[in-house]
Amino acid sequence: MHDTPNTHGDADEPVEPQHTAASGAPELSEPGEDATLPVAPAPEPVHRWLDGEPVDPADLNAPDAERHVKFWAKMKDETDRRRRLATPRGLDAIIMNKLEPPIAKDD
Amino acid sequence: MKTQQQPPPQSPDSALTDEQVIERVLAGHRESFHILVTKYSDPLFRHALGMTGSPDVAEDILQVSFIKAYQHLGEVRGRFDAWLFRILANGCKDWLKNIRRTHVSYEEDDQPSHYATPDEDLDRSQLRDDLDSALRKLPPSLREAFVMKHVEGRSYEEMAELLRTTVGALKMRVHRAREALQALLEEKYA
Numbered sequence: 069m070h071d072t073p074n075t076h077g078d079a080d081e082p083v084e085p086q087h088t089a090a091s092g093a094p095e096l097s098e099p100g101e102d103a104t105l106p107v108a109p110a111p112e113p114v115h116r117w118l119d120g121e122p123v124d125p126a127d128l129n130a131p132d133a134e135r136h137v138k139f140w141a142k143m144k145d146e147t148d149r150r151r152r153l154a155t156p157r158g159l160d161a162i163i164m165n166k167l168e169p170p171i172a173k174d175d
Numbered sequence: 176m177k178t179q180q181q182p183p184p185q186s187p188d189s190a191l192t193d194e195q196v197i198e199r200v201l202a203g204h205r206e207s208f209h210i211l212v213t214k215y216s217d218p219l220f221r222h223a224l225g226m227t228g229s230p231d232v233a234e235d236i237l238q239v240s241f242i243k244a245y246q247h248l249g250e251v252r253g254r255f256d257a258w259l260f261r262i263l264a265n266g267c268k269d270w271l272k273n274i275r276r277t278h279v280s281y282e283e284d285d286q287p288s289h290y291a292t293p294d295e296d297l298d299r300s301q302l303r304d305d306l307d308s309a310l311r312k313l314p315p316s317l318r319e320a321f322v323m324k325h326v327e328g329r330s331y332e333e334m335a336e337l338l339r340t341t342v343g344a345l346k347m348r349v350h351r352a353r354e355a356l357q358a359l360l361e362e363k364y365a
Contacts, residue, residue: 110357115350119324119331135365139357142364146302147325153224155216159234163212163241167205 110136193255197248208245215256216241218327219263225322226267226315228307236266260337264319271315302364309359313352320348321356 113127114136128137191199191210199207216237223233240263251258310318319338323329324345331342331349338345 109354115353118353119346119349135361136357139361139364140353142302143306143325143356143360146299146306149299149303150221150225150326151328153217153221155220155237156230156234159220159237160209160212160216163238164206164209166238166242167208167245 108132110140114140197251197255200245200248208241208248211244211255211259212241215259219260221327222260222322223263223267225310225326226264226318227270228311232270236263236270240266257337264337267319268315305360305363306356309356312359313355317348317352317355320345321352324349 111127111130111133113123113130114133117123117128117137118140127133193211193214196207196210219240220233220237223236224230227233227236240259243262244259310321313321320334323334323337324331329337331345334345335342
């Protein structure tokens, strides 16, 4: 069956370092721990803001938060654009044409 | 005066619940399945695109997922949308596993720019490609959590239901994904 996501690995399991075929770049086994690209973790209010929770604006203007807010504002433009993407036109008809005659219920 | 009882109005297709649509399909009205395809294609396509980075692959996985769902429609228990999502999500994960195993590059044939529009400026196009590249470097489970939260705009509660895990675990995955993406991209986009 296809509704057993646990058979497909889980984030809470350790992840083996691997190479992505697409980029040839190593996949991060422990994201955020890439020694070549250190970054200070974003303060908690930044994560809450990104999660859509109410945040005191002063917390986002704090010196330790400012660069994170600036960075994620740029990323948000792109993620918002992706959220508006629609299925290519005509794909629904292609799917419908590929369906075989219905399989009736057993009962 | 006796009023004549009017038959109940026929529900428009858009007013049908998923369960009602499924009943119709299982009763032999194959065309009713189109209602489900129309209703769920866009969010599922965005998920597949976010996971694979390839519009062509995302289309293929979407098609296969709907066909599988149709073939097993009589086995749906619980929410159809969650069941359908898991078929597609597992299809994405299988594809990712397979592409690693075979080391077949899809980048040459399926540039992310397939879904670019010509009038978009270069900076935006570059950001799109850079984000795709950075997402590919994340473990699938972190990529999945980030895409569901930030691209699909789902709540943690909804994600937990779809992925059958806890809100806390998902928050951790999204936080880790953000940190990893920022580490990969901040130098260029600070």
